[in-house]
Amino acid sequence: MTDTRNNLDTRERILDVAERLFMAAGYEATSMRMITGEAEVNLAAINYHFGSKEALLREVFRRRLAWLNSERLVILDELEAQAGAAALKPSQVLEAFFGTLLRMGEDPALGGMVFLRLLGRTLTDPADFIRTFFAGEYAEVIARYKRALFRSLPDVPKEEIIWRFHFMLGSMSYALAGTDMLQIVAGCEPNEASATNAEAARRLAARVMPFLLGGLRAPLPQFVDAVAQRDEAAGDAPARTVLTA
Amino acid sequence: MTDTRNNLDTRERILDVAERLFMAAGYEATSMRMITGEAEVNLAAINYHFGSKEALLREVFRRRLAWLNSERLVILDELEAQAGAAALKPSQVLEAFFGTLLRMGEDPALGGMVFLRLLGRTLTDPADFIRTFFAGEYAEVIARYKRALFRSLPDVPKEEIIWRFHFMLGSMSYALAGTDMLQIVAGCEPNEASATNAEAARRLAARVMPFLLGGLRAPLPQFVDAVAQRDEAAGDAPARTVLTA
DNA sequence: CTCTGATTCAAACGTTCGTTTTAATCCTAA
DNA sequence: TTAGGATTAAAACGAACGTTTGAATCAGAG
Structure with missing residues (x-):
């Protein structure tokens, strides 16, 4: 044999x-x-x-991101076509962006959870060639979804939406990358440790999507008075509360 | 000279x-x-x-985490003493946990933003000796704050709180680590690029804390019916929506 | 079959890595 | 002033790294 x-x-x-x-x-x-x-x-x-080794890493990602990003654009096109002139709901935008990602975790042919964990970990890698690569791969999709979020949240300042998009990417990236810290938080192995990867992806999706939506729609921050900030910088004892709410 | x-x-x-x-x-x-x-x-x-090089990395972190974790415990002690028998508000718990962290970014003597970015990046490092080290350093503080969150959200299942604690750690970790992806999302340099590190820390704090609180208090997830899950796993075409809401 | 380009193979390239060694130097207590 | 432990210094260690070379092998077309 x-x-x-x-x-x-x-x-x-x-x-x-x-x-x-x-x-x-x-x-x-x-x-x-x-x-x-x-x-x-x-x-x-x-x-x-x-x-080269660098080119190998790029190809590992290109193979998966080609599907992911094209799928993301197609789904957003469909949603916007259905909505006509109306703006999409924030939950629809998130579902399209992050739901597509999470669906990769359920399908081994798309890389499964192995690729999702790799993606989550690599997004914070400081290596120059990696950052440059991701910037190019993500630029178009991010720009499209940013616009969609702007339209879906017309009363929220664009700068705030950008930050929260960033935070959502972080939650998702970290949630994918880190079974490790989850074990520390949970204090033990996650329940149903023998779950398949596809089940793990579904469980994660069900839990993380409401969290993201809640963060995206949270009340806008109350900024500390600019004068108080300047006084602090001048040497006064810093206030203990970062957020007043 | x-x-x-x-x-x-x-x-x-x-x-x-x-x-x-x-x-x-x-x-x-x-x-x-x-x-x-x-x-x-x-x-x-x-x-x-x-x-060794590994021991050097551990010492780099020990130097900063000693202050951070002891401060976190002291503040939680104070808050709980003030509250007496009453439960703390979720915002108080988050403020104590993440506010203490963010305050390090404002004070160069505590490591400043350099350390915060290092921490954010290293939390997802897959190296065994790093994961083991963080597990030991964080165990006590995480356990204490987990209990505080359980008490502050008595109607939320503990398992859900654990997951959301994990997601919040992720948002924060990534927000600290990644100026990189933020630049991709923003499409340009962040405004006021010449801001000092302390100002950057304050701006980040004001933006990320409401996001975390919103995610923590989001509506509980609507789980897909368990039977439907089993049918999917048996080979049926997977549903396109990960979250029904 | 024979030729040809694509692929695989074993071996070695030069470089850099973390660590160790041994001697020189510094600083302090007697 | 001098002995002796603490620290620094220069040099080398073996191992592992990514990459390259040139010959061997494979597969398909003429």
Whole structure:
């Protein structure tokens, strides 16, 4: 009985293993020898097929983000077509943006939870080539959804919406990346530890979406008086409360 | 004129530089030669004073978290003493937990925004020794604040509170770590780019605290019927809406 | 079959990594 | 002033890193 080496071609086997190892250990801590070893391909195959380790990481993401971002645009187009001249509801926009993401976690063919965790962790990676890459991949989708949020929340200052979009991305990114801190918070293994990845994705979706919507629609912040801020900066004892509410 | 090498002793100069470089490039991508070079100390000084690179990272965090966590416990003690038998308001608990954190960003002596960004980025690091370290450092404080949140939200299932605590940690962690994605979302440099770090911390605090509170108090999720879930897992086409609301 | 381009392979490249060693230097207490 | 522990210094260690090379092997077209 021969092995399964040629069931998938070398390129995709490298991508699959790299996706999993980058998720488990991070980009820097994952060596090309770990990847090629586990994929049972020659060390030189990565440089032959992708050019470099950096290019491999980019291709790992491009493979998944191509589907994700195109799907996000299609769904937003559909929603806006249905709504006609009316503005979408904030919940519709969030559902389109984050729901599409979470659906990847339920479908192994789209990367499953492995890719979602990798994405969550890599979004905060400080490496220049990663930040540049994500900026390019996300620019169009973010711009479209930003406009949709502006229209859906006409009474909220645009700057505030931008910040809250940022916070929502953070909640989601972290929720995906970190089973770790969740275990610290929970004080034990999450319940139903033997749940499949698809079930885990559904559970996460059901819990995180209301949280995001609640944060997005929260009362606007009460800013501290600018004069008080200046006094503090001048050396007065800082007030203990950051938020007055 | 002699240099300023001995104004601070070697240990603290290593810690300061390491804190900044770990923040800017991450743990793996920061070499000991970069640290000792910039700190103008001998390469062997890190192993002499701290034992290893891993132990150095731990000490970088211990130095700041000692203050943070003790302050968090003291403030919670005070609040609970004032409240007597009554439960605290959720906003008070959040203010104590996250407000204390954000105050570090305003005070360079406590690490300032450099440390906050390092903390935000490192919380999602997959390295085992880092996760183990944070689990130990955070256990007591998390347990205390979890109990306080349970009491302040008696009608919300504890499991739901745990998840939302997790999401709030994520929003905050990401908000601290990522000026990067914010720039993508904003489409340009954040306004008042020349603001001081202390001002940046205050602005962030004013914006993120209402978001967290809104997420924490959001309506409870409407779970999909368990039977429908099982049908989906059995191979039916997955529903397109992750959240029904 | 033979030729040709694509792919795989083993081996080595030069560099950088964290750590260790041994000697020199500094600082303080006797 | 001098002994002795604490700190710094320069140099080297072996291991692991990403990458490159050149030959071997494969697969499909003529």
